[in-house]
Amino acid sequence: MLSSNFVMPITLALSLLLCACDGKPSVRSESLASAEGLHAHAPSTALPGSHEDWCGEHQVPESQCTRCNASLVPAFKATGDWCAEHNLPESQCLACNPELKITRPAKQP
Numbered sequence: 001m002l003s004s005n006f007v008m009p010i011t012l013a014l015s016l017l018l019c020a021c022d023g024k025p026s027v028r029s030e031s032l033a034s035a036e037g038l039h040a041h042a043p044s045t046a047l048p049g050s051h052e053d054w055c056g057e058h059q060v061p062e063s064q065c066t067r068c069n070a071s072l073v074p075a076f077k078a079t080g081d082w083c084a085e086h087n088l089p090e091s092q093c094l095a096c097n098p099e100l101k102i103t104r105p106a107k108q109p
């Protein structure tokens with residue numbers, strides 16, 4: 001008789017304690033925040049000439065960034081668009097062409 005009156009509050013308290021532990025996970029992932037930074041590179045799926053096709057690190061279209069993709073170099077050399085001194089396409093060489101402005105294409109809605 002007596003025992004049943006005692007057991008109820010104890011089990012209630014225990015289950016409340018267990019619930020308190022069942023909160024949000026305390027481990028937070030911070031690595032995602034840096035992925036969308038200033039020095040971001042375009043995903044391989046980006047369409048050349050689109051807003052997404054942009055190398056944030058070198059401020060040129062990613063599809064034309066010889067510093068990220070050295071295999072693009074022969075194509076620039078073939079068209080004579082090459083600065084041997086700075087190892088860059090002449091059309092991207094700000095050292096030789098300080099007036100040069102390479103602007104990122106606007107984002108399509």
Ligand SMILES: [Zn+2]
Pocket residue numbers: 055057058059065067068
């Ligand atoms: Zn780049």
Ligand SMILES: [Zn+2]
Pocket residue numbers: 083085086087088093094095096097
């Ligand atoms: Zn140059």
